Amino acid sequence: MRNGSKGVTRQYLTIYLGKKVFGIPILQVQDILSFQKLTPIPLAPNSVAGVLNLRGRIVTAINLRVRLQEEDFSDSSAGMSVVVEHEGALFSLIVDNVGEVLTLSDDDMEDLPVTLDRFWHEISNGVYQLDGHIMIILDINRVLDLGQGEPEKIAAMA
Amino acid sequence: MDDNIIAEFLTETNDGLEALDNSLVLLEQNPNDSALISKIFRVIHTIKGTAGFLGFSRLGLLAHKAEDVLGLFRDRKLDVTPEYVTLIFELIDSIKQIIAGIDQTGQEPQGDDNLLIHLLEDIYAQHQAGGATRAPAPVPAAAPVVETPEPETAASSAPGSEPDPMPAAPPPPPAHEDHGPVASAPAVEGPTATAASASDSSMANSSLRVSVEVLENLMTMVSELVLNRNQLLQILRQNNNSDFAEPLQNLNLVVSDLQEGVMKTRMQPIGNAWSKLPRIIRDVCNELGKKINLEMHGQETELDRQVLEVIKDPLMHMVRNSADHGIEKPADRIAAGKPETGTIVLNSYHQGGHIIIEISDDGRGLAIEKIKKKALQNGLVTEQQLTTMSVHQLQQLIFHAGFSTAEQITSVSGRGVGMDVVRTNVEKIGGAIEMASVEGKGTTFTIKIPLTLAIVSALIVGAGGERFAIPQLSISELVMVNSSGTNQIETIDDALVLRLRGNILPLVYLSKVLGLSNKQDSDYSSARYIVVVKVASCDFGIVVDNVFDMEEIVVKPLTSLLKHLQIFSGNTILGDGQVIMILDPVGILKLIGANEMADSGSRLSGHEEDHKKDLADKEKLFLLVKVDGRTAKAVSLERISRLEEISISKIEDSNGSPVIQYNGQLMPVHTYNGALPDKERCPLIIFNHNNRVAGLFADEILDIAKYYGDLSSEGSGKILDSIIINDHATDVINSEWYTAQGVVLEERA
Numbered sequence: 001m002r003n004g005s006k007g008v009t010r011q012y013l014t015i016y017l018g019k020k021v022f023g024i025p026i027l028q029v030q031d032i033l034s035f036q037k038l039t040p041i042p043l044a045p046n047s048v049a050g051v052l053n054l055r056g057r058i059v060t061a062i063n064l065r066v067r068l069q070e071e072d073f074s075d076s077s078a079g080m081s082v083v084v085e086h087e088g089a090l091f092s093l094i095v096d097n098v099g100e101v102l103t104l105s106d107d108d109m110e111d112l113p114v115t116l117d118r119f120w121h122e123i124s125n126g127v128y129q130l131d132g133h134i135m136i137i138l139d140i141n142r143v144l145d146l147g148q149g150e151p152e153k154i155a156a157m158a
Numbered sequence: 159m160d161d162n163i164i165a166e167f168l169t170e171t172n173d174g175l176e177a178l179d180n181s182l183v184l185l186e187q188n189p190n191d192s193a194l195i196s197k198i199f200r201v202i203h204t205i206k207g208t209a210g211f212l213g214f215s216r217l218g219l220l221a222h223k224a225e226d227v228l229g230l231f232r233d234r235k236l237d238v239t240p241e242y243v244t245l246i247f248e249l250i251d252s253i254k255q256i257i258a259g260i261d262q263t264g265q266e267p268q269g270d271d272n273l274l275i276h277l278l279e280d281i282y283a284q285h286q287a288g289g290a291t292r293a294p295a296p297v298p299a300a301a302p303v304v305e306t307p308e309p310e311t312a313a314s315s316a317p318g319s320e321p322d323p324m325p326a327a328p329p330p331p332p333a334h335e336d337h338g339p340v341a342s343a344p345a346v347e348g349p350t351a352t353a354a355s356a357s358d359s360s361m362a363n364s365s366l367r368v369s370v371e372v373l374e375n376l377m378t379m380v381s382e383l384v385l386n387r388n389q390l391l392q393i394l395r396q397n398n399n400s401d402f403a404e405p406l407q408n409l410n411l412v413v414s415d416l417q418e419g420v421m422k423t424r425m426q427p428i429g430n431a432w433s434k435l436p437r438i439i440r441d442v443c444n445e446l447g448k449k450i451n452l453e454m455h456g457q458e459t460e461l462d463r464q465v466l467e468v469i470k471d472p473l474m475h476m477v478r479n480s481a482d483h484g485i486e487k488p489a490d491r492i493a494a495g496k497p498e499t500g501t502i503v504l505n506s507y508h509q510g511g512h513i514i515i516e517i518s519d520d521g522r523g524l525a526i527e528k529i530k531k532k533a534l535q536n537g538l539v540t541e542q543q544l545t546t547m548s549v550h551q552l553q554q555l556i557f558h559a560g561f562s563t564a565e566q567i568t569s570v571s572g573r574g575v576g577m578d579v580v581r582t583n584v585e586k587i588g589g590a591i592e593m594a595s596v597e598g599k600g601t602t603f604t605i606k607i608p609l610t611l612a613i614v615s616a617l618i619v620g621a622g623g624e625r626f627a628i629p630q631l632s633i634s635e636l637v638m639v640n641s642s643g644t645n646q647i648e649t650i651d652d653a654l655v656l657r658l659r660g661n662i663l664p665l666v667y668l669s670k671v672l673g674l675s676n677k678q679d680s681d682y683s684s685a686r687y688i689v690v691v692k693v694a695s696c697d698f699g700i701v702v703d704n705v706f707d708m709e710e711i712v713v714k715p716l717t718s719l720l721k722h723l724q725i726f727s728g729n730t731i732l733g734d735g736q737v738i739m740i741l742d743p744v745g746i747l748k749l750i751g752a753n754e755m756a757d758s759g760s761r762l763s764g765h766e767e768d769h770k771k772d773l774a775d776k777e778k779l780f781l782l783v784k785v786d787g788r789t790a791k792a793v794s795l796e797r798i799s800r801l802e803e804i805s806i807s808k809i810e811d812s813n814g815s816p817v818i819q820y821n822g823q824l825m826p827v828h829t830y831n832g833a834l835p836d837k838e839r840c841p842l843i844i845f846n847h848n849n850r851v852a853g854l855f856a857d858e859i860l861d862i863a864k865y866y867g868d869l870s871s872e873g874s875g876k877i878l879d880s881i882i883i884n885d886h887a888t889d890v891i892n893s894e895w896y897t898a899q900g901v902v903l904e905e906r907a
Contacts, residue, residue, distance in 0.1 A: 037736075040624065041720060041723070041726075042673050042725075043672060044720055045719070051729060053731050058737050060720070
């Protein structure tokens with residue numbers, strides 16, 4: 001038992017990066033977009049892929065692979081974007097693919113294995129055991145907290 | 159009681175009262191301005207009428223008594239003295255209190271107005287009687303206003319010092335029972351002018367009240383529409399021969415215009431935030447026995463509604479501060495050899511992509527010794543620190559929390575919520591505040607607000623395959639790069655420079671600064687244009703690959719993740735839906751480490767600056783062109799609206815004269831000697847004089863040259879005068895000769 005009271009269920013959007021599966025609380029998701037043309041921002045942190053216009057609002061695109069220190073995924077054109085709101089601004093998370101929405105009980109959420117790199121503990125609330133794989137629940141607020149400039153240099157996962 | 163009617167009454171009344179504050183201050187200055195008196199009378203009268211209709215008896219009675227006395231002023235039975243104005247102010251304050259009470263509870267607050275009412279009754283009784291012998295007593299009811307319409311517009315626009323950028327607020331809806339000039343008025347819903355003259359009603363009709371929520375919703379919907387438009391255009395691009403092409407292009411234009419229009423509704427002139435200031439100054443003067451003249455310039459400077467809200471209170475506080483702490487009492491001023499009346503000047507303008515607001519007074523300035531004492535006393539600094547601090551650093555101490563130099567706490571200021579609050583507010587919206595003060599001479603505060611959300615003109619440039627916007631206000635000129643001859647990029651020890659009219663202009667190669675170019679240092683072949691920008695006191699050139707168009711852009715703030723990128727001041731969505739970054743010239747300088755240079759540059763002594771300015775006033779810039787295949791001729795740069803390169807095939811024939819299509823209109827074009835150019839593409843100089851445009855083909859554009867001196871304006875032919883430029887006698891082309899034969903440029907919708 002981590003958070004919430006017994007029996008509370010939440011819905012998560014599953015997203016895929018390579019072979020890893022992540023979950024984002026569906027209530028934070030505003031939109032799911034196919035590939036969008038981005039305007040790159042010179043001198044921006046690596047994980048910022050650019051900006052795009054979503055119905056008159058400027059959305060900052062985050063390359064989630066870079067942010068999560070996965071192996072570099074330079075061809076961001078094939079991916080999908082998950083638009084989330086953070087501190088009043090919109091961000092689009094570029095991922096490989098988007099899967100189904102799962103309804104999961106808070107009771108089933110488990111702590112991250114202690115052996116996992118500290119990096120994951122900083123941006124995740126916990127994991128769920130699904131058929132065939134383990135889904136890491138991302139804390140969007142912390143994923144989008146890049147600090148001032150470059151993301152912290154944390155040893156990438158082996 | 160219908161809540162809507164009350165809400166409407168409250169807004170209208172508040173507007174009316176706000177306008178009254180200014181009118182009364184002006185009335186004190188011009189006691190015999192009958193238009194002003196009538197305006198005040200009308201506002202009070204409508205309050206009275208509506209209050210009666212809505213059953214607010216306390217409000218109604220007060221307004222009634224005030225109207226009686228105002229009627230005396232209007233009918234010249236009583237002279238307006240400062241004492242009476244103060245009385246009216248008190249009265250309006252009471253009315254405001256009641257209105258505020260109604261706003262909160264929907265009921266009239268309890269209270270006793272007997273003192274005021276007795277005062278008013280006394281005045282009325284005394285003077286009305288005296289006046290009755292000369293003229294029929296004024297009917298203290300509604301009728302007179304209806305019969306004596308006054309030019310209200312004149313009253314609201316005449317006074318130069320009064321900011322009244324909003325069209326005169328429509329008077330509150332008239333009460334039903336008492337008069338009927340509004341025959342066509344539909345009940346109480348619409349703002350209907352009561353007894354206004356024709357010009358007044360046209361003012362009222364040209365603006366209307368829309369709730370912010372409606373505007374924001376509209377904005378969101380327009381944004382959705384833009385996206386849909388973009389998708390349609392995308393589909394269109396894939397189907398070249400679609401029947402939809404033309405209607406979609408039209409839709410495209412309309413949507414762009416619509417988007418722009420809706421965005422503009424968010425803008426308000428800064429004068430709106432200044433409207434309360436004259437009253438504040440007046441109150442300070444009365445309370446402290448000072449004489450202060452408030453000047454306001456640049457009220458029309460537009461800024462975003464949200465920004466306006468945030469700076470409104472800080473501005474008020476600062477002006478109050480200037481009046482209270484800054485300006486001395488008349489006796490002290492005379493002793494110091496200054497005019498008895500102090501002056502506070504408010505100024506606002508756009509500069510380098512920022513909105514600048516200056517508040518300056520000619521008061522006593524900041525007393526360094528007092529600041530030192532106070533700072534020690536409040537534990538802000540140690541004695542040791544004081545000894546090492548510069549005057550400038552000492553002055554900045556006033557921005558610390560809990561700092562006030564006023565020796566006595568007055569009701570006006572000095573309660574410790576001072577400049578630190580102002581600074582916090584300004585910085586909250588990304589602005590900056592600076593202060594310069596000379597003891598004994600006065601203080602100037604400069605607030606710099608970034609143009610967050612403000613609409614500005616920007617030049618769209620291309621560098622490294624991307625587009626960027628440079629605010630037009632910081633651009634002083636555009637120079638085309640030549641690989642040889644003039645305007646050639648040179649290097650001094652790896653630094654790029656351009657020799658521009660005898661000055662060395664440092665250059666910044668944009669795509670390299672932005673890390674978009676991997677080219678060798680010496681390869682500037684793609685560089686075609688230099689955008690010369692002016693920031694603070696430093697001129698430099700930004701080398702870009704391409705120059706596109708000017709666009710009106712709405713600046714959107716950068717996301718917090720990117721705030722640390724000083725080089726960008728924001729981003730914007732272009733008409734075609736693409737997001738581009740807005741370059742901040744100051745940020746570019748900082749990035750390349752030239753900041754200190756810029757800073758030291760700004761420490762030019764006032765004298766040097768004056769001298770520079772004098773020279774700049776006399777200097778005239780000429781474009782040197784070759785038009786007759788032989789010698790260079792000069793064209794005054796002021797008269798040129800654009801330089802274009804035109805393909806000869808674009809020249810068409812209209813009634814025997816050559817014309818080209820320009821901005822959707824036919825514009826006559828000329829050549830100097832009458833024969834059409836024989837080259838395929840040819841530079842065209844477009845003149846614009848009083849909106850008449852005409853084009854002149856040139857063989858070659860040579861250079862820009864400076865000339866100090868006056869020109870003859872006698873010439874009536876093609877040549878205006880001859881001057882010496884670069885040691886050669888040079889004919890100056892008379893642009894007016896061409897524009898006289900040109901066409902009137904129609905405003906495009």
